[in-house]
Amino acid sequence: MNAKIREPFSDRLFVYTIYFILCLILVAVIYPLIYIVSSSVSDPQDVIAGNVWLFPVNPTLVAYKAVLSNSQIMTGFLNSIFYSIAGTTICVCMTIMLGYPLSKKTLAGRHYIMFFLVLTLLFEGGLIPLYLTVKNLGLLNTRWAMLLPGALTVWQVIVVRTFFQSTIPAELSDAAEIDGCSDIHFLLKVVIPLSKPIIAVLVLQYAAGIWNSYFDGMIYLNDAKLFPLQVILRNILILNQFDPTMMKDVQEMMKNQNMTTLLKYALIIVSSGPVLLIYPFIQKYFVKGIMIGSLKG
Numbered sequence: 001m002n003a004k005i006r007e008p009f010s011d012r013l014f015v016y017t018i019y020f021i022l023c024l025i026l027v028a029v030i031y032p033l034i035y036i037v038s039s040s041v042s043d044p045q046d047v048i049a050g051n052v053w054l055f056p057v058n059p060t061l062v063a064y065k066a067v068l069s070n071s072q073i074m075t076g077f078l079n080s081i082f083y084s085i086a087g088t089t090i091c092v093c094m095t096i097m098l099g100y101p102l103s104k105k106t107l108a109g110r111h112y113i114m115f116f117l118v119l120t121l122l123f124e125g126g127l128i129p130l131y132l133t134v135k136n137l138g139l140l141n142t143r144w145a146m147l148l149p150g151a152l153t154v155w156q157v158i159v160v161r162t163f164f165q166s167t168i169p170a171e172l173s174d175a176a177e178i179d180g181c182s183d184i185h186f187l188l189k190v191v192i193p194l195s196k197p198i199i200a201v202l203v204l205q206y207a208a209g210i211w212n213s214y215f216d217g218m219i220y221l222n223d224a225k226l227f228p229l230q231v232i233l234r235n236i237l238i239l240n241q242f243d244p245t246m247m248k249d250v251q252e253m254m255k256n257q258n259m260t261t262l263l264k265y266a267l268i269i270v271s272s273g274p275v276l277l278i279y280p281f282i283q284k285y286f287v288k289g290i291m292i293g294s295l296k297g
Contacts, residue, residue, distance in 0.1 A: 040064070040265035047262055063266035075225060076232030077270070083228055084211045084274075087147045091206040092199065094152045099160030100187055105170070117154045127219075134220060145220035146228065150213075156202060163198040164191065208275050233267045 043058035051057050139145040176186045214230030
């Protein structure tokens with residue numbers, strides 16, 4: 001009764017091979033992160049000399065002190081937080097407002113609307129027409145230029161529409177309508193509370209995209225006080241590429257070059273930290289929502 005069926009050697013070899021490959025992938029993903037963190041808190045001389053492999057060498061927080069003492073970085077950090085929160089709110093609201101009506105079979109002409117939406121995935125005007133549109137609307141060099149041009153993603157609308165079609169039964173909507181519930185109240189009181197997984201997916205994807213975006217800030221903004229963090233970091237790293245012919249003091253030149261290398265690692269941690277901190281709290285919703293929303297039937 002207690003005898004167990006012994007797995008064939010080929011099956012065990014296959015399982016061990018899969019585990020080995022997964023371990024290699026894990027190391028390939030984790031090691032760069034550990035190296036960046038260790039390098040950001042190590043002595044600049046040791047980082048330049050290649051003495052940092054896994055753990056910090058001669059730990060120091062000089063790079064983070066330099067980052068936090070830079071007023072431009074803090075301004076860009078606050079701007080990115082504002083753009084991420086406000087932009088994510090606008091994007092999620094507009095995606096739900098468009099995806100929910102398209103999930104209703106009673107919406108007249110919904111197939112034509114979907115056709116034109118999908119058409120924009122295949123053909124687009126390009127950067128110049130988009131820039132001229134933003135300019136003619138008077139949005140250049142304003143915070144709205146970072147929020148409105150990318151306020152809606154067609155792919156996310158398709159995912160949300162599919163989620164509503166597969167999760168919210170039509171009978172529930174009919175019962176609510178019989179009880180006198182309007183479409184707006186049904187959306188706010190029933191649909192949204194049942195759609196936490198897909199909303200978590202939208203929040204994470206929109207927030208990560210807005211947080212990491214720098215190209216919009218480069219082409220739409222001229223005022224440094226409005227720059228997001230990514231643009232500030234790009235400018236700092238470029239301005240810190242010193243020309244040796246412009247430096248009179250060789251020791252000062254070497255010090256600045258070492259600090260530039262160390263700042264790169266500290267800036268990576270500062271810029272990617274918020275997204276990494278948010279993800280664990282919505283991971284359970286993210287996995288469920290992306291799997292349900294990915295069914296395109």
